[in-house]
Amino acid sequence: MRRIAYVFGALVATGAGTYLIVYLYRWQWQRAMICGVLLLVVEVMLFGLVTLGRLNRIEERLRDTDRRQRELDARTEDVLTRLREPAAAREETRFRWLEDPAERSYVFVPVLMVAGVALSGLAWVVQKIATATGRPAERRLAGRLAVLAAPDPASTSAPSTDPADPAAPDDLDDLPPLGAGTSRGRTARRTTVAALCAALLGALIVGLADLTQTRGEEANDSEATSVVVQVDLRGTDLSAARRTLAAQQIWAACRDSTAIPLRHVALGDLGDGMFAGVVRPALTEHDLMRLRGCLEDATLERAHLTVVAVGDADADDD
Missing domain, CATH: 1.20.120 (Four Helix Bundle (Hemerythrin (Met), subunit A))
Incomplete structure (x- = not known):
């Protein structure tokens, strides 16, 4: 157990x-x-x-x-x-x-x-x-x-001293020391486990260092970035006004999650709980990851927002 x-x-x-x-x-x-x-x-x-x-x-x-x-x-x-x-x-x-x-x-x-x-x-x-x-x-x-x-005699049993018994020792000097094999096997197991743990820890540290390393990002050449989200509600009030209010609250809470604060960006209602926002200038890959994480990790009660699609828009796009 x-x-x-x-x-x-x-x-x-x-x-x-x-x-x-x-x-x-x-x-x-x-x-x-x-x-x-x-x-x-x-x-x-x-x-x-x-x-x-x-x-x-x-x-x-x-x-x-x-x-x-x-x-x-x-x-x-x-x-x-x-x-x-x-x-x-x-x-x-x-x-x-x-x-x-x-x-x-x-x-x-x-x-x-x-x-x-x-x-x-x-x-x-x-x-x-x-x-x-x-x-x-x-x-x-x-x-x-x-x-x-x-x-x-009732609690212990004496070892066999019969020479004909194959289990009886011929000479006490020929017996191996107590715990010799056990200590070697235990040492080998401990060494193997320690080496495996050290390798896993080293791989974890290298992976985290690679993921969290600060690198200079290339600027996005597009004019803007479009974000399409969907709002799901739980409870009795599932009206369109409640969805719009929830979407606006979550979007306002995540405006400071990017390097450039999204102070003048509003969401447009597409119907059926879908909303779209256009961010100018276009977001870099790291800023887009931070914005997606903030939107999907929002803590608004009885509301959950899912990022449906993101994409870059140029000046000649409709």
């Missing part, structure tokens, strides 16, 4: 970036801004997907670390229990005659009784002190030995 999202985001970003460049070249600023916003949204989405992926990997690593720590703690407790078993057995079997003195009632020598009780009590106190002070050392020793303890 994540790969599908990456592919979809990459395709949308490529399309938005392409049309952003196309609309900038056509001087259609509103459409270029929409494509730019869409490109930013897709980039933020891809960045969020990459960030979520990295956070998920970090969470998985933390869970693996916790699981390994729990296994290590379990091994530590197991080793600690094994270390304490002899001490517990000695504690149960040592000085049992002190627990039930009624069985030793036949010992009638008071001196031996007092000396035995004193020595036994002293030994019992020494044993308790040694047991209490020796537990931290036993825990540290168990923690060190937990690394050497064998893993649980």
